Amino acid sequence: MTSFVPILAAVVPALPLAGALLPLLARTPNGADRLGLAVAFPTAVAALWLAVIALARGGQPALHGHWYLVDGASGVLLAVTGVVGLCSAVVSPAYLRAHRHGSSSAHDSRSWYYSALLLFWAALLAVPIAGNLAVVWLLVEATTAASALLVAFSGVREALEAGWKYLVLTTLGLSVALLGIVVLAVNQARAGRHGLSALDWHAIQGAAHALPASATLVAFVLLLAGLATKIGWAPVHNWLPDAHSEAPAPISAMLSAALLPSVLLVAWRVKETLEPSVGAATTRAVFIGFGLASILVAVPFLWRALPWKRLLAYSSLEHMGVIALGIGFGTPLAIAGVVVHIAGHALAKSLGFYAALPLLQHDPAAASQAPGGVANVSPSTAAAMGVSLVALAGLPPSPLFLSELLILLGGIAAGYALVSAVAVIGLALGFLGLLHALIEGVVGEGTPRPRGLPRTPERSIVALTAILGTALLALAATGLLLPGSSFVETLARGVL
Template sequence: MTDVRSIEILAAATVGCPILCALLICFLSEQKILIFSKIAGIGTGCFGILLSSLLILDRRLQFDNKWIILDYRSAITIAVISIIGALSVGASFQYMKTQKDSIVGEHRRIRAYYIGIFLFWAITFAVPMAANIGFAWLLIEATTAMSALLVGFSGKKRALEAGWKYLILTSMGLGVALLGISLLASKIPVLGLNGMTWSAMHDFSGSHQEAMIIYIIIASGLATKIGWAPVHNWLPDAHSEAPPPVSGMLSAALLPTVLIVAWRFEIGFGAIIGRQSAQRIFILFGILSIAIAIPFLWQSLPWKRMLAYSSLENMGILALGIGFGNPIAIAGVVIHILGHAIAKSYGFYTSTPLFRHEPNAYRHTASGIARSSPALGVAMGTALGTLAAIPPSPLFISEVFIVFGGIESGHAVAAVIAVLLLALVFLGISHSLIELLAGKSFAHRVNVRFTRIEYLSFFFVVIALLGLTVVAFWLPSSHFIKALV
């Protein structure tokens, strides 16, 4: 029944649905927006999940034409984007209730916010589906513009600053990436920009040296957007100052999405300059990103800022995994993308109740939460514990896989350094975890009780993470991973 045609329609629906929602929101009243957005969020999420599960389950449905590519990589990314998008839209409800001021003024805030988030979601959906390199670049650039607005949405000084830095730095980085892309296009002479798809990179006609330089340029440009060190500097600012649901989307959905694009480049260039050389840059970025994150994670940071630095570290791990590039490392990457997405976004969502509990947590380290409000403490602890790769967190398994893959693929030194760096990262996170849960708690805090939705989402997250752990074990030997390598 389902054939390629209907998959195409489904893909269009997945991207179109949030756009349509954004359009509808323009005409709805404020109260209705809040209710509508929840339903729309779930609906869009379902489309995405359906699309990605169809793609994963039936390999014949995948296809790759001039503009659209739907393969396993797209499928994973779409799955992440739909889950995180739906959760973020859901989490926005609570956030919008507390948020008063905004960058667009108070009375338009709800409408503007939801339009922004739905459009952002739509564009993010489209990125992994883009088969044309130029088109993919366009979409990424568009996510920057949309998400920058959302980052600065609260209109507070710090949010403005973060949003501005994010906008300028990523636009600049993407400009550099575009330079690389146009250099690349000039070396694939026959097709022009219109025909420059991922598969067209095989027709590269330049020398090895040229390919390498172009690859370096593109990788550095995209690194800015992915948030790899040393051009990650916007990341901690933007992710910590954005509204929690937006932070969740930025960190859990957008970063891996751009990473997938970088991964496609790595594969394309790997065919030209040799797999080893292509992977080496990823390994380099990976090690550097984890290493740079360490000193920041070692200090006491506000909750969201710490999560942001943890994103930097996690992007580094993913880069390493892709750089190692053998089946088990790639399995690790897939699990890590999913696990990180769930845990990280959940971590960001818990900051809404956290701010209810402790308004100062914007600027200061949260501590002693488990004592003053156990439910919140458990929720935050779960998120951070998962990110710290404490078993049975899926991230634990993915990290083992990636390290194992590193040794298996002959990058033993990098793998050993990675384990060491991960241990150092763990120091920082465990310290934060201890202080967060058991630290000194301040007397004026009140016990925040979870709403039913918050309990439900907690259980959902826990079950999803445990499920992922279970799934992780058979992943390395599945045909799914073989296709990704």
């Protein structure tokens, strides 16, 4: 199976990259839908195939070639990005049919929507398997260019604001990260290591102990500060609630479930490669600091009556904080929690965003205010929102209950009892906030369903709720097997 890895590693991002041209050839809006899906299915199959190979290797060392690196963490992110990308492509026709585009024809807007989606997906799929820090930076920057256009797709003033803020803030953040990369390159060059290969993950890790500590610390801080902007960690998260709430729902799902953890994996790899020079205490402190700050900043917003997608956006802030904490703790128990959390968050959050499609069709006011009593209007939409909220809140049998428990126990095992205690309080408050949203928004009082609304988005959401809900339960069961596995032990020793 591993002999396929070099080919698959090239095919996975190449399929959507080349396929991005196809929707532009479509003659009708429906043709663009069909061509978009025609590219999405083989892309997802290839991504899942590579993910299965990576995950099936368990605790064996990473596979790496001239330009790629495939390890267990790559497998998790490939699986997540493959599934979420496919689901987003599948639900996109429903969004596009309901969408009124002001400045161009339905045909043109659909064609470039799919092209941008596929380009965004291509870059996202390449990030976890690229074996070089500089190349990863280029790919992350490419995700910004493609997704900023998608964030502003609706063309309304708020979407323009969100897209512009996202573009400017994340580009500036990535400029700071690039400064860190150049500082690393400077010091590699002084040690006689020149060229692109000097920035391979393994080359950096192998040389880190010999690099000057102060310069490496500067590079680490710059890289983490820059990447934090793109991950949406507090306090540099300002773009996140706006972009997630204004983007088309399928794109919001990709932003939250795939983009944020993919960039977080880059930060994780940076930690592992530079730790020999910077020191474990410093790298852990930075991750724990970002993690706690993100959880605590998110909590007050989870208590407020926010529009549905905006609530989900602040939940993303909280969950990226939880993952950062797990990586910061670094124990095998915490890393098992991180793996489950990345996958569980992706499934639950994408379902939540997909539920926004029928929700906004039934109640367009839900775009700007908190929904109320959705179960009275659309039971299937309410079911999707309920499954998503229950999972995100960490209510058993949600896999996020298990992952948060593992991360907190891992923190205590690593000697971070106080940090774990603060995190428990933050997570408990966040849980109550989401529970309140569940009661008020989903099962509270509401207005009856208007007549004559199309059923298509509802049929899609019923199917997605069944599939993603089952996947969440399966993940919770699988997660129980992770602690103590060679897969997790290897990841805890370093994601390379």
